[in-house]
Amino acid sequence: MDSFHSSFPTITFFFISLLLVSTIAKDSVEHLSFSTTISSEEYMHGYKLGKEMETHLHFYFHDTITGSKPTAVRVAQGPNTSTSATGFGLVMIMDDPLTEGPEPSSKLIGRAQGMYSMASQEEVGLLVVMNLAFFEGEFNGSSLSVLGRNTVFSETREMPVLGGTGRFRYARGYAVAKNHDLDLVTGNAIVEYNVHVLHH
Numbered sequence: 001m002d003s004f005h006s007s008f009p010t011i012t013f014f015f016i017s018l019l020l021v022s023t024i025a026k027d028s029v030e031h032l033s034f035s036t037t038i039s040s041e042e043y044m045h046g047y048k049l050g051k052e053m054e055t056h057l058h059f060y061f062h063d064t065i066t067g068s069k070p071t072a073v074r075v076a077q078g079p080n081t082s083t084s085a086t087g088f089g090l091v092m093i094m095d096d097p098l099t100e101g102p103e104p105s106s107k108l109i110g111r112a113q114g115m116y117s118m119a120s121q122e123e124v125g126l127l128v129v130m131n132l133a134f135f136e137g138e139f140n141g142s143s144l145s146v147l148g149r150n151t152v153f154s155e156t157r158e159m160p161v162l163g164g165t166g167r168f169r170y171a172r173g174y175a176v177a178k179n180h181d182l183d184l185v186t187g188n189a190i191v192e193y194n195v196h197v198l199h200h
């Protein structure tokens, strides 16, 4: 009896709090075409945000290695890279456009600048070291640094975001890559990215 009576106000309070939190969350969500930022005292993906914000970025990465205007070039290779089925030892430098939509003509929102190397003898597995430099909206001039493993034939690949600059100071998070269009003849790829970062 007593426990029913004492738990009733707690439940009511719980629902009022829920309502309040959802109102705050709605008010503080900011929408850019390729990004969504949430800032409130909320739990997102199991983290208490406190003064931090969580931003979700969605864009397409275009890696062009053939043709007259490649955006990624071979700079080094190992002694047996040319006969390795996984390209082991190959090192590429990229300056790849990031766009809002999947078409190469879609709006440019940034560039992925850095390198990737073939670091696996068992499968096509890249070591990726890159900065994502953004040119659009509130993130113009800000960047994120990514370091991770990318097995390009896997359905999805996850790479850690280790830091950032500008609006992304103190950033940490993860990037999920998924092939949108991988041309096995040319090696050119369009990859969909979903990046989640906590930052100040």
Ligand SMILES: *[C@@H]1O[C@H](CO)[C@@H](O)[C@H](O)[C@H]1NC(C)=O
Pocket: 079, 080
């Ligand atoms: C490269 O391949 C040759 C021939 O298979 C082999 O003898 C040599 O040890 C390989 N070198 C390296 C560095 O793996």
Ligand SMILES: *[C@@H]1O[C@H](CO)[C@@H](O)[C@H](O)[C@H]1NC(C)=O
Pocket: 135, 136, 137, 140, 141
């Ligand atoms: C981004 O910032 C640069 C340098 O401040 C400026 O020249 C450019 O117009 C800005 N781009 C956008 C889309 O706001």
